[in-house]
Amino acid sequence: MEFRLLEYFLAVAREQNITAAAESLHISQPALSTQLKALETELGKQLLIRGVKGSRKVILTEEGMILRKRAEEMISLMRRTEEEITGSNETIAGNVYIGAGETETVRLFARIAKKLQQKYPDIRYHISSGNAEHVLEYLDKGLIDFGLLFTEIDPQKYEAIPISVKDTWGVLMRKDSQLAEKEAICPEDLWDKPLIVSHQKGDDSYLNQWLQRKESELHIVATYNLLFNASLMVEEGLGYALCFDKLIHTQGSNLCFRPLSPRLEARGFIVWKKYQVFSKAVNLFLQSLRELLEVKK
Secondary structure, three states, rough: OOOOHHHHHHHHHOOOHHHHHHHHOOOHHHHHHHHHHHHHHHHHOOOOOOOHHOOOHHHHHOHHHHHHHHHHHHHHHHHHHHHHHHOOOOOOOOEEEEEEOOOOOHHHHHHHHHHHHOOOEEEEEEEEEHHHHHHHHHHHHOOOEEEOOOOOOOOOEEEEEEEEEEEEEEEEEOOOOHHHHHHOHHHHOOOOOOOEEEEOOOOHHHHHHHHOOHHHOOOOEEEEEHHHHHHHHHHOOOOOOEEEEEOOOOOOOOEEEEEEEEEEEEEEEEEEOOOOOOHHHHHHHHHHHHHHOOOOO
């Protein structure tokens, strides 16, 4: 399967119209149609449904949607590979790709990027936000260089650097809520409260241990992936959100944050694939990361 055909297919998926896709690719519409049919013949599956109910709109079949996802990943990986190979030997330039969830620890990446920016202005940094499963999937596929994780990792597959800075768990709530008068929140304070919790895999185990209750014994009204969305639910009075500190700025709002008692902290790890071959830009970033974390120890 040629990468050129994948780019043609992605253009049609993006435009949802073969004529518009042909114009964006600067080729004729008949030529594009011929290439798409050849791709379908090669795969033995129909990828596109053309001219739905008299319109010129093209929609993807189930197999087409699968190919779109994989094609985007393959094209992205191909472009990254080309950048790393064709980069100049005299200057350090390129891209550093990082996957991370919502955490104050992302500031470490920003500090390193700022430190390198003046001497190496041609390095670009890309942050992909997602939970642990998302980060590990992207690591395994080679779509990111580093992942920031708060879960146990497989030492047979990954290298890791522990981060000395820890994130503190607590409760985000309205200032007029019943628990806002407390300086810290105990497990029993939350047993009968409507809770909004992260649906990140791994969080539930040690949170439930701290709460001294099984998930089925708690009143969970919602789950979240992005804390900003959870904060809106809290603001509307839906419940109390269990989350990390310093992610939502409560000053000037009707929200407040209270830490858990006993204190519950999460320690992060910078993770990358074992035996990974990095570009010069990524190696420089890793070196700076090690130096910064050594200073913090």
